[in-house]
Amino acid sequence: MPRTRRAPLPPWRETPQRAEVLRALAARPGFTSAQLLHARTQADGSEVGLSIVYRVLALLAGAGQADVVRGANGERLYRHRDDTTHQHFLVCRRCGFALTSDSDAIEDWVARAAVESGFSDVHHTVELSGVCTRCAAGPSE
Amino acid sequence: MPRTRRAPLPPWRETPQRAEVLRALAARPGFTSAQLLHARTQADGSEVGLSIVYRVLALLAGAGQADVVRGANGERLYRHRDDTTHQHFLVCRRCGFALTSDSDAIEDWVARAAVESGFSDVHHTVELSGVCTRCAAGPSE
């Protein structure tokens, strides 16, 4: 019973702005905030409105084409999604670089907790953050 | 190597407002937002400023006397802390009622992920949300 709620994917028109957001998102090695993404597109010379960045990211996330985690301050961080399996991430707090974590143990645990508690429609969020080896070595970026 | 960073607990004066926030927090069966807590204190006839609610909650959380999770919209939800063990919660999305989850499996998994990845200073957040049996039965509150 996979939670693969691949949304009906609302009308999607190819526009330069959307391409740009996708490109910028794909170019990031890790999770990135909408704001930073917007800054990047600006820096790259494209004129993409901040609201569009938000709208595109929301669409992507809704369609399952982007993963979302929450930063320490509650801001949403997005990452282009490579595959379709449900995953958890170990995200570098400094650079956003993320490793996927093998999470069968978690999934099992969650399923068990759901059953035992009697709770219905149980969602889960597992977020790991740390400092990656590269950032630990030398404060870059 | 427990993450029991029990803060030095900055100067703490007993005031009616603090007592009221504590009381309101303790009265809740589950996790509650600062805003709702403020509304409750108002409803109970006490005059506690919203900023005080935020400040007191921040102090409590910092001192390890309250647990914090994040709601779906990124808002912080607080709960009075009964014991000192590191726990995870299964929170009802409707009423905030929470069950603690036995989380040894998670802790082990996190520790392993940290070691294997080479990441340092790894924090983790595990949040489960669902609908508790009571709320599933009848939409109350």
Add this chain to the structure above:
DNA sequence: CTTAATGCAAAATCTTTGCATGAAC
């Protein structure tokens, strides 16, 4: 042409902060 996307600025949230007043110790 018809419908959807864009951009801007305004609004909505949640949260924090500056500062003068008042209460705790």
Add this chain to the structure above:
DNA sequence: GTTCATGCAAAGATTTTGCATTAAG
């Protein structure tokens, strides 16, 4: 009396939305 807490309103930060304009199909 000092020092900290309070309250208000203003500021911050992130995200959403209304609406006229522009572009995609």
